[in-house]
């Protein structure tokens with residue numbers, strides 16, 4: 001059979017993609033988009049598909065989440081299956097998967113927060129963005145995080161869009177979040193919090209920040225919160241005309257922030273540049289952060305020796321992520337992802353997305369990765385008569401594993417949509433057992 005409908009016969013290539021995020025879906029789409037008979041099982045440890053589209057992308061950025069419709073279309077193909085609530089490592093080993101499938105593609109993302117590597121980062125109240133964002137986005141791993149938000153001041157470390165997301169979600173009012181899918185448990189805490197100052201701290205200057213103009217510009221439009229920049233940290237206005245499109249827009253937004261009055265709104269969001277975290281301070285809980293002033297010389301960030309203490313009751317480092325290692329898979333400790341050459345790890349074993357190249361780029365950046373690896377697989381892996389999905393089904397049955405299929409995930413989705421308050425897209429469920437119960441009902 002051709003496109004969209006492989007049979008599991010002798011000539012069918014059986015591929016397991018581990019991870020149902022963007023990288024996994026783009027790979028499955030490319031693998032099943034030719035006339036070659038290919039079956040793809042997309043396996044995820046969660047009962048829900050779409051990886052960080054659900055658990056990372058900000059709850060008030062629903063239009064970005066619409067990309068999942070494309071992945072749904074991939075899942076409509078007869079030769080693509082979603083197998084949720086099945087964890088590589090917990091429920092099945094890599095060796096078993098490699099016995100069952102002609103090729104295995106690791107699309108497991110980068111789910112662990114990169115540590116700051118400074119004193120005090122284990123204090124209560126220091127919460128990496130992976131955990132913090134996971135918590136407000138209802139990722140089951142973080143449902144019991146219970147961050148103490150009874151604080152006046154928050155330090156968000158990092159100068160990328162994740163730092164902006166975290167600051168904005170903390171700054172927005174309940175009515176601004178009414179059309180979002182912010183987790184219920186997070187809404188209660190965030191909207192009752194006495195936060196008055198939020199700092200976004202960057203080691204380098206405004207020109208080196210990797211914000212995108214849309215996300216930065218949003219900070220100038222918050223109902224209850226005024227965005228502030230110290231104008232002396234901005235470069236001379238004479239350089240503006242030489243800046244490229246995005247940098248020019250960012251500079252215009254920051255120049256506007258430099259003219260804002262700190263008293264304009266009850267909450268202040270400070271973008272502070274040239275500040276390097278030296279230590280996180282506190283006894284059991286964080287109470288502040290020691291920063292060193294920096295300057296940028298020849299593109300390098302160097303310390304000036306001048307330090308200051310910023311009071312903060314919550315510190316959220318947004319400085320990147322690392323892939324979780326898998327036994328017997330070569331792993332780069334330096335870069336925090338699997339060792340690979342253009343996505344190839346070993347015969348029949350590949351990686352894509354953040355597990356391949358680290359946590360960089362946008363959702364769309366994962367597409368070329370997926371296409372490249374799919375082409376490699378189609379070019380060099382040949383059907384060997386392995387049992388593929390039939391073999392997986394047998395293991396699932398023998399181990400009494402409660403997997404969620406795309407059809408049964410739709411029951412979870414329907415329940416979430418039915419539970420939504422007016423204007424919101426869904427009320428996210430957060431408990432895996434409850435989701436599995438609904439899927440099996």
Ligand SMILES: Cc1cc2nc3c(=O)[nH]c(=O)nc-3n(C[C@H](O)[C@H](O)[C@H](O)COP(=O)(O)OP(=O)(O)OC[C@H]3O[C@@H](n4cnc5c(N)ncnc54)[C@H](O)[C@@H]3O)c2cc1C
Pocket residue numbers: 018019020021022023024043044045046049050051052053056057058061064086087088089107108109110111133162165352353354355360361362363364366
């Ligand atoms: C906070 C945040 C906000 C973002 N916002 C945007 C945005 O607005 N716009 C944009 O373009 N990009 C955004 N991104 C980037 C985008 O989310 C990533 O580029 C993309 O999700 C990476 O795709 P991936 O498939 O490699 O990883 P992921 O999306 O992380 O998917 C990995 C999947 O693997 C599964 N998995 C992990 N381990 C196992 C295992 N052992 N067994 C089975 N399954 C496993 C996970 O459950 C997960 O579903 C954001 C990222 C973050 C962190």
